[in-house]
Amino acid sequence: MAYKDKQLQEEKVFKDPVHRYVHVRDQVIWDLIATPEFQRLRRIKQLGTTNLTFHGAEHSRFNHSLGVYEIVRRIINNFQDRPNWDNEERLLCLCAALLHDLGHGPFSHSFEKVFKLDHEYFTQQIILGDTKINEVLERVQPGFAQNVADVIDKTYQNKLVVSLISSQIDADRMDYLLRDAYFTGVSYGHFDMERILRVMRPIEDQVVIKSTGMHAVEDYIMSRYQMYWQVYFHPVTRSAEVILTKILHRAKHLYETSNYTFKLEPTHFISFFTGDVQLEHYLKLDESIVQYYFQLWQDEDDFILSDLCERFMNRRLFKYVEFNPSHMMKELMELYRLFQKIGIDPEYYLVDDSSSDLPYDFYRPGEEEERLPIHLLMPNGELKELSRHSDIVEAISGKKRTDHKLYFPKDVLDINEDKQTVEQIKAILYGQGDEGNVN
Template sequence: MLNKTSESKVLRDPIHEYIHIEDQLIWDLLACREVQRLKRIHQLGTTYQVYHTAEHSRFSHALGVYEIVRRMVNEINGIDEILNEEDKIAVMAAALLHDIGHGPFSHIFEVISKVHHEDITQKIILEDSEVHRVLEKAQSGLSKVVASILSHTHPKAVLSQFVSSQLDADRMDYLLRDAYFTGTSYGKYDLERILRTFVVNGDKLTVKESGIHSIEDYIMARYHMYYQVYYHPVGRAVEAILIAFFKRWVDLTKSDPSITQRYPMFRFLLGKVELDPFYHLDESTCFAGFHMASVEQDPILKDLAERLLNRRLFGYVDVKNEDERNVIRQKVEKTYDSRYYFYQDEMSSRPYSPYQEDESLIYITLIDGTIKELSQVSNIVAAIVAAKPKDDKKVYFPKEIL
């Protein structure tokens, strides 16, 4: 039964002022251990080492995404023509659960484990878990519906658009939330204006022509946040050490299998991620492992652990070609093992792309009722699309070699 709560629940939030919960399913999902685990995962991974106030969690972001979707399904003009009440509760649940498969240190977990957080999210929703049991108790088959929204296989594609597209509740929350907690102004845009100008046109979620300027601000906010916050080189330097630490730990297991018994929190590095151990995998357990490693006999593992614990970060330089990279690598190899102390990083991103799947695009409803893709009606976005993507190539290494 998809029941309402006995009374409306409100949770204070610095971005949305209040998170409103009126559905018992959402309240019950919040209490699940898979959702509570997100309190122990930083939303921005290692970025708190750059912006010291970026301590917010994936839990608070999940609530923010839920709140935006809750407002969308209740406030968008014409939404009741394409969504029924079951659709609405399913997409709100999907919004709350969209990140439950994230491991420690944001997307670095995926680089290390070779497992995508979306796949773990699907397993948690569909297999034996507290989340799965709560969904099925509320309505038989609901777990499959929620999973299909997140995997973009639901027959009503607009539901996936709410949670995962180029103008979705996920991005709309994290831009504002990350800007707030990093103390930067780059990610600010007019959320209220965007929500007011959303309109359903046929089976598509679109934005009124009068809302184009707000969408342009949103696109530019995303562009600046990526290069000033998400791709910040100091944050990437921390990630380089994390990757080196985990690589060294795996290499040590080949000569000393007993290390897996001493460090159970790192066993996910050795094979596929199982759900039960995953529930206990968070940043606090990883840091317990770093503390243990800081007194290990192996000098490389010990040094990398101490660097993580005490913020002794790698330095970095921009490089244009392979020759420049090799010069730095050769300097590193005079003192260090380059397998762990030399890291190449290349980043490239567009704030908007008109070449993705149809449901991911941003559509504008013109005054005459016709629908156009955003870059066809916005000179600013058209210029962004036509411009060459900004490439960022760096190498990271111990500062001591310079």
């Protein structure tokens, strides 16, 4: 029997709090899960610093990847014998679902921004490089690893396969909404996934939804909207991300400063500081390693690095106020001057941060990050774009919402001896809006 067709002697299951069980019968999938590159995802949190806001959010990219695989497995089971579905694509879909987040680094998006990295690029490097993952995939057939990488890169010729992993209603989004809601303990992210899976239908180049399932999709869209603003963009989480990014910026700056010597040489970070990141370096850095450095950097001689690490490790976060960059740039420049006057480096201790989201969009051909819309399959066989049939979705379609905050260490201001300047700073800060609580 060919390796791609080989089945385990008995089905293996992972007990899962969201899907109850994750079922594995394919030898290929079982072997992929066992690789060091996939096991590394156990050491990358799904939600980065969110556990400092919602203490239950300790789940990993490993959990999520298994969940996406399970959803795709169930979708494919429902597609059996339906027109437009080619079961020869089954294993490819399962592998792409399982491996779609393989390239995430520690603290994911915050880490990427500091070092100008792209997790999707590293996902492809892991799949196509000299790795155990590649070894397993190439055993299926020569070129299979490239096909998996193409699905994740959204360049695979069969767009139906791509849409299962990456679209406005895909297995990735469905799993992370349900999983993140479960582990954060909020009610916002829940929706009727069972109903959505039942009304999904394959057509030539995408998955569509039977019109009778429209209300379940509306619920899904609104759940996603609420999760972004109540969980993913929570201002306290963003405060932790601000400190995290400033730690990495400071460590990089000190490494580039010839007259500074680290007590603990940042060996694992050097290639990131120099911009020469090889795959082997990338795979060796996970959140346990990063936290190890942060723990020890609390004792560094550099006050800023030491202070920021202590704040991150002990959750002594920055406070925040609302910030409108279009009306406050003059005030921001004045705050920079006043911070410097009282001996606080505004580069690290006065940070404007913005978050934005587009919950759903219709088709805008040629635009950057072009999005394929969700289509409803009407009883007469016609396809109708979701927002043209749903008043709820139409109300939020194409509307990008952005939130701005200004972060600063109120505790440092409160103990500064230059009370007159501090009062000037607070007058500017609190004149723009209420102080944000970081509990």
